[in-house]
Amino acid sequence: MDFNRIKEKLNILADAAKYDVSCSSSGSNRKNTNKGLGNASNGICHSYSEDGRCISLLKILLTNHCIYDCAYCVTRKSNDIKRAAFKIQEVVDLTINFYRRNYIEGLFLSSGIFKDPDYTMERLIAVAKKLRLEENFNGYIHLKSIPGASDELMYEAGLYADRLSVNIEIPTVSGLKLLAPDKKHEDFAKPMLKVKNEIIRFKEERKLLKSTPKYAPAGQSTQMIVGATGESDKDVMYSATHFYKNFHMKRVYYSGYVPVSNDSRLPSIGTQVPMLRENRLYQTDWLLRFYGFSVQELLNAEYPNLDMDVDPKLSWALRNLQHFPVDVNKAEMSVLARIPGVGMTSVHKIMKARKFRKLDWDHLKKMGVALNRAKYFILCDSRHWERRDLDPQRIKGLILSTSYGKYRPQYSNQLSLFN
């Protein structure tokens, strides 16, 4: 193995793959069989890059040659960059050797499109097939589906991969037309639909026949770039809801646009990555998936964008004070989950603990409830609660004056004197 050449390729092809947000390695259930190598059921982050993101998988492109010219993509045809391509065996060797040293949970393999979608998809599948059948590898494999790949190939990909994903990239159809004129919206939807249907079919068969092989056991995911086309948070989250509902997505990722191109259609190079907005979108996503909120409650014609200074749950509560205060010793679980500053872990602790005695401020604080926010919305076993009739603006002001969010410097109006 020529390590210098591999090193060069790895630098190029990891650098180009890093804008793909997904690095999750959980949600599968692949066991180590016949004393082989690895298992995929844990979801471990083995390292964290200096930008603070988790490194769980070896995330690379098979090649950064591409026939398309999507404005938002570093790998676009018209971009003058160094190009490289891995051989199939090289990707297999890297994966196995990194895995054996406990650097990674598995492989995330994406690719620029050389020649045509099917030709590219076939090569991605060849890597996964070799890992599974020749190396007896049971670690996690995430394959990127190439938009426009045929149904037969999508079927085969699911037999070897734990997760499949197609990035929708741009949340609105009009935005896609503008920035990726070569791609059609249907090209994304078709492989997603095929995978969704196969997952359902395999699950049904498994009920009858235990030996049915696994098909994409960790499901599928997709990603949207935010902040590239002037879409609203409502556009983004309604689109995400559509994917959760109609394609049974396990995850939708939101990727704050990192300017990589001098193109008049896009924010210019040097524009700050919208990290706070990204954070708020993920919080909203969580509220939809785990806290029982519907997307219309959080974003609608009246509120098309998320509040930047407070989290979406608090923002919702301030607009709906009629639901509060909530008595933590009596309220139902679904109601507890809607209190600002109370996460699902605390909800479960409260439900269990209140069987033994009535909970007071001290109990809640020790359990990890963020009282600085929660105290305006709850009653507990104490005569001291917030009795003043406060209006939403006043509550928001009080909360902001006692909290210090990690993104505060980004949106503070206060100018810093010594920076």
Place this chain on the structure above:
Amino acid sequence: MTTTKTFIYDGSFNGFLTAVFAGFEQKLPFADIQKERLAQNGLFSETETIFTNIELAKRVWNGIKNRSNIAIKNIYFSFLSGERNMEPLLYQYIRKIMGSKYVASDFSDACILKISQTAQKVHREKHRMEAFVRFQLTKDGIYFANIEPDFDVLPLISKHFKERYADQPWIIYDLKRNYGLYYDLHGVEIITMDLSNGFGNSIQKSAAMTNEEYDYQDLWNNYFKSTNIKSRINKKLHTQHIPKRYWKYLSEKKEAV
């Protein structure tokens, strides 16, 4: 003034459980259980030395297990934390568990909450070790790793690595507690070795490792840099996820140490 009783035990988990048995047998509401080498007698307390008895330990273990599986895990994990004065607190905890059925989830009780939080801390480090162990391939064909965890987590990670790396012989060695696990393709055994410094991620190469090993460390180190997005840099979050005390054994952190 209440006098308490001090039990001195050998430091093993079974020894601790035997002491708990003795405390229950004597119907003590409080028992100060201490490790042999750390023992300090209270001025007015009576002292009893406990000899580890596997049978009695098992009875205590099964007794708790019949009550609650969560409690069993919390007790074992908290014990491995090795924190000072953990044993008397655990004694108190076990008394509560044996007293009523659902008490392991009573997070409004200070003792229950403390034990479950300590167990959580140990659990976090167990998980981190599953993530941050870095094997290096020796010339003998064994994948070798050093660790220096805050808590004694080797017993907790043994199963994970045995299941994951079933086809390669490996050693994980705890330099702080001076013992390790050796998997020889059949089973895992406990070993002790004479390692003065261990094998960190220093630029200095060791003759014990294959040349290829350093090539792969370089590749990984390079990958780590290439995958970073400079316009999103967030060092604070980075060190929050990988505390600096782990860095010296991470091959991706070569220059930093």
